Amino acid sequence: xxxxxxxxxxxxxxxxxxxxxxxxxxxxxxxxxxxxxxxxxxxxxxxxxxxxxxxxxxxxxxxxxxxxxxxxxxxxxxxxxxxxxxxxxxxxxxxxxxxxxxxxxxxxxxxxxxxxxxxxxxxxxxxxxxxxxxxxxxxxxxxxxxxxxxxxxxxxxxxxxxxxxxxxxxxxxxxxxxxxxxxxxxxxxxxxxxxxxxxxxxxxxxxxxxxxxxxxxxxxxxxxxxxxxxxxxxxxxxxxxxxxxxxxxxxxxxxxxxxxxxxxxxxxxxxxxxxxxxxxxxxxxxxxxxxxxxxxxxxxxxxxxxxxxxxxxxxxxxxxxxxxxxxxxxxxxxxxxxxxxxxxxxxxxxxxxxxxxxxxxxxxxxxxxxxxxxxxxxxxxxxxxxxxxxxxxxxxxxxxxxxxxxxxxxxxxx
Numbered sequence: 001x002x003x004x005x006x007x008x009x010x011x012x013x014x015x016x017x018x019x020x021x022x023x024x025x026x027x028x029x030x031x032x033x034x035x036x037x038x039x040x041x042x043x044x045x046x047x048x049x050x051x052x053x054x055x056x057x058x059x060x061x062x063x064x065x066x067x068x069x070x071x072x073x074x075x076x077x078x079x080x081x082x083x084x085x086x087x088x089x090x091x092x093x094x095x096x097x098x099x100x101x102x103x104x105x106x107x108x109x110x111x112x113x114x115x116x117x118x119x120x121x122x123x124x125x126x127x128x129x130x131x132x133x134x135x136x137x138x139x140x141x142x143x144x145x146x147x148x149x150x151x152x153x154x155x156x157x158x159x160x161x162x163x164x165x166x167x168x169x170x171x172x173x174x175x176x177x178x179x180x181x182x183x184x185x186x187x188x189x190x191x192x193x194x195x196x197x198x199x200x201x202x203x204x205x206x207x208x209x210x211x212x213x214x215x216x217x218x219x220x221x222x223x224x225x226x227x228x229x230x231x232x233x234x235x236x237x238x239x240x241x242x243x244x245x246x247x248x249x250x251x252x253x254x255x256x257x258x259x260x261x262x263x264x265x266x267x268x269x270x271x272x273x274x275x276x277x278x279x280x281x282x283x284x285x286x287x288x289x290x291x292x293x294x295x296x297x298x299x300x301x302x303x304x305x306x307x308x309x310x311x312x313x314x315x316x317x318x319x320x321x322x323x324x325x326x327x328x329x330x331x332x333x334x335x336x337x338x339x340x341x342x343x344x345x346x347x348x349x350x351x352x353x354x355x356x357x358x359x360x361x362x363x364x365x366x367x368x369x370x371x372x373x374x375x376x377x378x379x380x381x382x383x384x385x386x387x388x389x390x391x392x393x394x395x396x397x398x399x400x401x402x403x404x405x406x407x408x409x410x411x412x413x414x
Contacts, residue, residue, distance in 0.1 A: 090345035093370025095123035098141040106283030112138040114389035115364075118382045124349075124368035126386065127261045131269035131354060131363045133294035134278025136262075142229065144367070149233040149260035153339030153376065154193045154321075155350045156254035158267065161186060161312075163213035164201045165305040172308035176200055190312030191320030193338060193376075195252035202251025207239035210247060214257075216300065217270070218277055223262035225279035225295050234258040253341050264352045265365040266297075268336075271309060272354040272361045275300040310335060313353075317380070322351060324377045328384030331391050332357045336383070338376030347371055351379035355387050357396045 098119065104112055108128075115126040115138045125141040139145050164170045165186075175183035178196050189197035202210055214220065220235030239247050240256045249255040262280055270277045279295040313335035316322040321338040336353025349368035354361050364386055366379040390396060 087342065088345065089342070089347055089371035091123075091347070091370050093123055093347075093368070093373040094121050096121065098123070098125070098144075102140065102142045103284050104138075106285050106289050107139065108137040110393050110395050111390065112140065114138075114386050114393065114395070115140045117389055118386035119366075120382075122368055122378075122382065123370050123374075124366060124379070124382075125261055126382075127265045127365045127367075128386075129265045129269050129280060129363040129365075131272040131278075131361050133292070134266070134269065134280050135292055135294075136224075136265075136280055136282040137362075139282060144369070145261050146227065146229045146231060147260065148231040149258045149263065150348050150367070150369070151341050151343055152254035152257055152259035152264065153341035153348055153350055154195075154253050155259070155264055155337050155339040155352055156251065156257060157190065157193065157198050158271070158309075158313075158337050158352075159214050159217050159219065160198050160202055160205070160210065160251045161190065161309060162217065162302055162305060163205055163210060165308055166213065166302070167205060167209060169204050170201060172311060186308065187312040187315060190309075190337065191315035191318075193316075193321045198252045199245075199248030202248050203246070205247075205251070207247045207250075210251060211235060211237075216298070218263055218266050218297070219257070219259060221263075223260065223266040223280050225281050227262075227280070227282050230262065231260065233260045233263050253339070261365045261367045264350070264367075265363055268352045268354055268365065269363045270300055270302070271306060271313075272335075272356075272363055274306065275302045313337060317353070321377060322353070322380035322383075324381035325353070325384035325387070327381060329387040329391070332387075332396070334383070334387060336380065338380055340376040347374045349374045349376050349379040351376055351383050353380075353383055355396075357399075359396045360399045362390075362396075362399070 099116060111128050115128055119126055119140055125144040126138065127136060127140075127145050128138040129136055165172075170176065170186055172186050175185055176189075176197055177183055178194075178200060184194055184197050186197075188194070214235050219233065222230055222232055224230045234257065236250075236256050240250050245252075245255055250257060266277060266280055269280075277297045277300055279297050281292065281295065283289045283292055314333060316336055316338065317325045317334045322334075322336050325334050325336070333356045334353050335356065336351055339348070339350035341348055346369055349370075350366070352363075352365045354363045364383055366383050366386075368374045368379050368382075
């Protein structure tokens with residue numbers, strides 16, 4: 001009798017307990033979520049940290065109104081943000097009186113004024129060359145143009161590309177494997193200034209061949225003939241240590257290399273004229289202009305390679321890193337190469353190019369020094385203004401035909 005009374009009561013209490021348990025379960029879960037216990041096993045810790053690095057690098061964080069739950073991963077993200085590196089520039093991109101001290105009596109006045117106007121107040125130099133005879137038509141800011149130069153940044157890719165083409169390592173259309181099923185041709189690599197492509201090609205060439213061709217193209221030696229005050233750029237005699245990127249780094253943006261605006265101008269002049277490397281000459285008087293004679297340093301066997309180079313250099317301006325030229329000048333094709341890099345708080349911006357006009361070709365090198373506003377596409381933009389200034393003065397139609405080239409006398413020893 002007592003058992004019959006106890007069983008219903010036990011059943012009732014069990015059902016009641018079950019109902020109470022379901023009612024309180026969300027509260028327990030909410031408490032668990034609010035105060036999570038994070039456990040990171042030693043074996044998976046490095047993988048977890050790498051994943052956190054990827055999330056921090058790719059996810060754009062936004063502010064939330066709700067309190068942030070402090071977990072191991074969020075505290076790691078805060079430490080990562082706190083130590084993120086931002087380059088700090090100490091140099092100024094602007095200057096006054098860049099032309100002070102220039103000796104310009106032997107320069108072309110129209111070309112010089114077009115270059116000065118294009119440079120404006122940017123801290124830099126402009127060197128304009130007739131590629132058919134090596135005469136410097138204008139050199140704005142002689143002090144900087146004749147200095148010991150700077151890291152060439154991505155303009156070094158021109159030398160590396162010519163070397164790789166000459167050695168038969170690549171053609172313009174050879175797809176180079178960059179890893180991860182990713183391939184690129186020389187034409188696209190020049191247009192978009194792809195560092196990985198030229199690192200890969202540079203390693204295939206090796207330092208000895210890279211240096212041999214760079215020296216042949218005039219890097220590491222004076223570009224001018226008896227130009228007072230010209231300093232020498234540097235091409236190292238030893239490869240960059242692997243810890244600093246090795247030959248790949250030297251070939252992608254010229255690490256440890258120093259190139260002057262005159263050296264880059266001489267190389268691009270050789271590309272523009274079909275392979276003749278002239279000594280650059282800078283007449284200082286009207287009499288020197290009247291008695292000017294071209295002097296050949298050496299003939300380069302690059303004529304057959306130039307069609308492979310010209311498409312990529314043209315694409316630099318059509319849609320690549322130098323497309324800012326076209327914001328100011330579209331009358332004639334411009335072929336060139338940009339370069340941007342920095343060293344010890346100073347950023348460099350390069351653009352070496354030539355205009356392919358119906359009346360002849362004209363080489364212009366813009367080199368800028370400064371801070372964050374200084375970079376290769378900015379130099380390309382200024383080059384576009386320069387070419388436009390000459391067109392507005394109807395200069396191209398007045399360009400005189402080149403004089404016959406002559407070899408340097410053995411008595412000069414040059």
